[in-house]
Amino acid sequence: MNIFVLDPDQSIDVFYKNFFRVEFPKVELRFFRSTNDFFDTISYLKPDLVLTEFEIPNTFNVFNQLQSNQICFIVVSRIFSERIIVESLKHGAYDYIHKSNLKFDYFKNILIRAFLDLPRWQKINTECLSIQTFPEYQKYDESLKNLALESLQTSANIDPTIPVFVEGKTYILNFLTVRIPIYPELLSYFVAEEELQRMHAEWLKKAINIIEQLNGIIWIRKSDAFTAVFPQKDYLRPILASLEIKAYIVQVLSNLDISELKILCAIEQGSVVYSKDKENLYTEAINLTYHMVERLPSQYYLYITENIYKMLDPRTKKYFFKEENPFKGRAIYHFEYIS
Amino acid sequence: MDLRRLKRILKDVLIRSCNTEQIAYIAREADPNFNLQKVSGFGNHVVIPRQTAAEVVLDYFQSEYQILNFISMLYYYDGKGISGGILHLKEKFKLDKFLMENDLIYNPQLNKFVLSQKEIKQKDWGILEEGKEYKLSFLDIDIVGSSELIKTNVKIDIENTLKNFRFFINNITDEFDGRIWQWYGDGGLIAFLNEFGVSNAIRVGLKILYLLPVFNFTSNQLRWENNISIRMSIHFGYAEYKSEVNLIDSEDIHLTRTLEHQFGLPNAIILSETAYNLCDNELKKFFDYYNIYKNMKIFIFNKLS
Numbered sequence: 001m002n003i004f005v006l007d008p009d010q011s012i013d014v015f016y017k018n019f020f021r022v023e024f025p026k027v028e029l030r031f032f033r034s035t036n037d038f039f040d041t042i043s044y045l046k047p048d049l050v051l052t053e054f055e056i057p058n059t060f061n062v063f064n065q066l067q068s069n070q071i072c073f074i075v076v077s078r079i080f081s082e083r084i085i086v087e088s089l090k091h092g093a094y095d096y097i098h099k100s101n102l103k104f105d106y107f108k109n110i111l112i113r114a115f116l117d118l119p120r121w122q123k124i125n126t127e128c129l130s131i132q133t134f135p136e137y138q139k140y141d142e143s144l145k146n147l148a149l150e151s152l153q154t155s156a157n158i159d160p161t162i163p164v165f166v167e168g169k170t171y172i173l174n175f176l177t178v179r180i181p182i183y184p185e186l187l188s189y190f191v192a193e194e195e196l197q198r199m200h201a202e203w204l205k206k207a208i209n210i211i212e213q214l215n216g217i218i219w220i221r222k223s224d225a226f227t228a229v230f231p232q233k234d235y236l237r238p239i240l241a242s243l244e245i246k247a248y249i250v251q252v253l254s255n256l257d258i259s260e261l262k263i264l265c266a267i268e269q270g271s272v273v274y275s276k277d278k279e280n281l282y283t284e285a286i287n288l289t290y291h292m293v294e295r296l297p298s299q300y301y302l303y304i305t306e307n308i309y310k311m312l313d314p315r316t317k318k319y320f321f322k323e324e325n326p327f328k329g330r331a332i333y334h335f336e337y338i339s
Numbered sequence: 340m341d342l343r344r345l346k347r348i349l350k351d352v353l354i355r356s357c358n359t360e361q362i363a364y365i366a367r368e369a370d371p372n373f374n375l376q377k378v379s380g381f382g383n384h385v386v387i388p389r390q391t392a393a394e395v396v397l398d399y400f401q402s403e404y405q406i407l408n409f410i411s412m413l414y415y416y417d418g419k420g421i422s423g424g425i426l427h428l429k430e431k432f433k434l435d436k437f438l439m440e441n442d443l444i445y446n447p448q449l450n451k452f453v454l455s456q457k458e459i460k461q462k463d464w465g466i467l468e469e470g471k472e473y474k475l476s477f478l479d480i481d482i483v484g485s486s487e488l489i490k491t492n493v494k495i496d497i498e499n500t501l502k503n504f505r506f507f508i509n510n511i512t513d514e515f516d517g518r519i520w521q522w523y524g525d526g527g528l529i530a531f532l533n534e535f536g537v538s539n540a541i542r543v544g545l546k547i548l549y550l551l552p553v554f555n556f557t558s559n560q561l562r563w564e565n566n567i568s569i570r571m572s573i574h575f576g577y578a579e580y581k582s583e584v585n586l587i588d589s590e591d592i593h594l595t596r597t598l599e600h601q602f603g604l605p606n607a608i609i610l611s612e613t614a615y616n617l618c619d620n621e622l623k624k625f626f627d628y629y630n631i632y633k634n635m636k637i638f639i640f641n642k643l644s
Contacts, residue, residue, distance in 0.1 A: 240553050247549035254542055257621050300644070315563040316556055337552060337643035338568075338606060 001115075004047040006032045006056060007076070011170040011271040015102065015282075016051070023108055035062055042071065049114060051076050054084060060091055060145050067092030068129065070122055072114060076102070078168030078273075083148040090141075094121060099168035100275035102282065165274040172271045174308070176216065176238035177289035178207055178245060179225035179264045189258045200224070203252060207245045214241045219278045220286065225293060227286055235311045238267045242302045242335075266292035268305045292327060300334035309333045340441050345406060346397045348433050352413075353393040355429040360422035362392040366399065368416075369409040373399060407443070407452045410434065414445050462518050464532055467580040476536035476575045476614065477595040478517065478544060480508065481526035483568045483605045488561060496560045501525060503558035504567065511546050515539040520584040526569070528592060530578075537617045540573045544608040545625065547571070548643055551606065570603030572596070574611040598637065602630055607641035 001024075005016055013031055020027045030047070032038040035056055050073035056062060066073045075088045075096045085096045094117075095110045114121075133141075165171065180203055182196065190196035208218055208226060214237045216228040230237045242265040253261040270285025292303050309320055309331075320333040353362055363375040379395045381387050387395075400406050417428045428434075438444070443452045446466055453465030467473055482488070482504070489497055501524055512519055512529050516539060521528040531540045547569070555566045576591020598609045610618075610626055612635045629639035 236556060240556065243550065243553050247546055250545055250549050251542060254545060254619075254622050254625070257624075259624060313563065315559070315566065318563075318566065319552055335552075337548070 001027050001049075002030065002045070002047045003027050004030050004032060004038065004042070004050045006035065006038050006050060006052040006062075008033050008053065008056065009078075009170050011172055012099070012273070014271060015170075015273070019102075019107070024111070038062075039065070042069065047071060048118065049074065049111075053077050054079050054088060059149075060087070063088065063091040063093065067125065070125060072118055072121055074110065074114060076107075078166060078170070080167055081148070081151065083144075083151060087145055087148045092125070099170065099273045100277075102273060167274060167276060170271055170273050172232045172269065173285075174230040174232065174235050174238050174267060174269050175227055175283070175285045175289050176211070176230065176241060176265060176267050177225060177227045177286070177293050178211075178242070179293035180204060180207070180249070181224050181262050181264070183262060185258055186261075189256065203249070206248055210244045210248065211241050214244075216241055219281070225290070227289065232269065235267075235269065235308055236316065238265075239302070239304070239308075239316070239335075242267070246301055262298050263301050264293040264296065264298055265302045266290075266296070266304070267302075267308050268292075269307045269311075288328065288330070292332070296327065296332075300336065302335035303327075304333050304335075306331040306333070340403055342403060342406065345437055348437055349406070349410065350393045350397055352428055352430055352434055353396070354390055356427060356431075357389065357393075358422070358424065359387050359389050359392040361416075361424070361426055362389065362396055364422050365412045365416060366396045366409065369400070369412045370405070410438075411445065411451050415447075415450050460513060460518065462520065462584045463580060463582070464516070464518070469580060469582055472577050472579045474533045474575070475578050475591075476531040476534065476540045476573065476617075477578075477592055478529040478531070478540040479526070479572045479595045479599040480529065480547070481570050481599055481603065483570055485525035488565055492561045492565060496562075499560045500558070500567070503560070504554065507550075507554045507558060508547065511543055511550070514546075515543045517543055518584075520587055528595070534575055534617045537573065537575050537614045538619045538622055540614070541608070541610070541618055541622050541625070544571045544573060545640070548606055548608070548640075568605040570599050570605060570607065570609075572599035572603055572609040572611075573614045574598060575614045575617050598632065602632070602637055602639075604639070604641055606643060607639055610638040610640070612636040612638070 003020070005013070010033070016029060016031075020029055030041070032041070035058065046069070050066060050071055052062070052073055052075055054075050054077035063073070072094050073092070075093045076099060077084070077096070078099045080098045088096050094114050097107055097110055101107065180200065182200060186196060187193070190199070204224075204226065211218060211228045215234070216230050216237065218226055218228050220227040228238070228241070245265065246263060249261050249263045266289040268285040268289050270283050272281055272283035272285070275281055288305070296303055303323075304320060309317065312320070319335055319337070321336055323332045323334055326332065357365070359375070363373075366373045366375065375387065375392060375395060376383055378399055379387055379391060396409070400409050413428065416426050417431065419426060438452065442454055446453045449466055454461060505519075505522060505527075508527070508529075509519060515531070517529045517531045517536070519527055520530045529540070529543065531537070548571075551567065551569065559565070559567055561567075572595050574591055574595040576589065576594065578587050578589035578592055581587050594611070598611060602609045609629070615623065615626060615636070615638045625640045626638035627640075628636060630637045
């Protein structure tokens, strides 16, 4: 079975590849960035299904051509607008899924339903196309399409200098997960557990302040950890943030009569489809950093993956040392103060 | 400073809190030549209303220094018995607020107003006096192998890096109320007030060491092979204050430098026994016994992790 993906956003490819490898290993995927390449290919190789982004040039023309060629297509888009969804379905889309929902079972079920329904859909589609519309229909159809596209342009007209995450859009980001665990020595030091909870919350709050001062954004917050994101190019900032948080933790330790105050930081770069519901974000990078701060030994407090290490300048690289054993199949590096 | 406003607030506090005798007594303490009867023109046997007494005092003390001196006396006697009664300053908070707005705080030890050091960091913390000996804590910092760095790097890069380094040290020092008294280009001497300053000196040292990689990543303009590493030593002792802080020297300052030169290791802090004994108990866990120098134990922190 052939599935063509028409999406100008290259970062979504990894998700599709991983998803189909796991769920539908026999499916063959082809990726297209431009509609020209796409139509050149379908002129000699007809796909069974097309997954297309809505944000492509001449969207409705592309949809019409697909429909007239009897090619079933599903819109997978970052746009979440009622008009756009309805107009897409009106112009032949079999289904519409928002990118932030890809991680849920929706996508898998939508695909299975589409595969099972393909022959019936083709018959219905042939029947539909054979029936002529009223001449006036075109006029109102055009008007609605234009209104839908205009509303899209207005919502997309956002100042590019303001770092606003758009729902459903894919971003490549640096993820820093910081964990300040509560462990037995801490529990025995603080007589009242409420006091420990209050202090612990204060440490996390201060750590978050440090992150925010370095332009990081907190996405996920858990009881003893949080994950912050930094823009793709700012791979040094999460390292600086980790160092400053560690310096702060040492200051805290210098006021407590305990032997150590543990902190673990892990940094990885990866792509993510943005969603306001950040607790359910699908990204391997966040999962990996959480596993790193949970499972790696606290002998060192900062770990980075090879992705990050490769980007560092030689001066910074001198502070990082490769771990003997890979973690979840990836090479990782720990930080040491003596370069 | 808005003296007229200060006088208005002070007059209000005086009228509400003091009787005539108390106002006259405090004014005399501030200036022994003050004589209420004489200055006011009232005779010896005439009762002077407290409002008049307050106005006379505020007319008498004209300059900012004189008024602050008078207020210092007022603060000194607050809660104490004078002229047949215990003085309780009412609405003192108004005076406090005005003075704090002007960056002034009352120092009870010196019985005078000093700059709060929030805006301006004076080398003497606003309280040290020329020629007097004080208990101080000293932190000596030195860049490791600076002469080698100078040989292998371009002059402008060296200058920029050292300038940035001083800025880096200054920021951390300010946070813990330390003062850079002497700077040699590649290091210097930082002073902290009294024995409590030992703990602050250690906290500064720790913070510098833990943030040194941040400095190297962001502000070090030398060749990438040349990361800055430092040696530090901390000692507690005495020194005579001089407004030319570069000229301040004492046996204890000399000892601080000696400890750093003789025992210092890269990215480590050397602590004298005196300083170790005076530092907070919570800080002692960072240090291990290291050596002995002239019958004095030396401790070290060198386990950055």
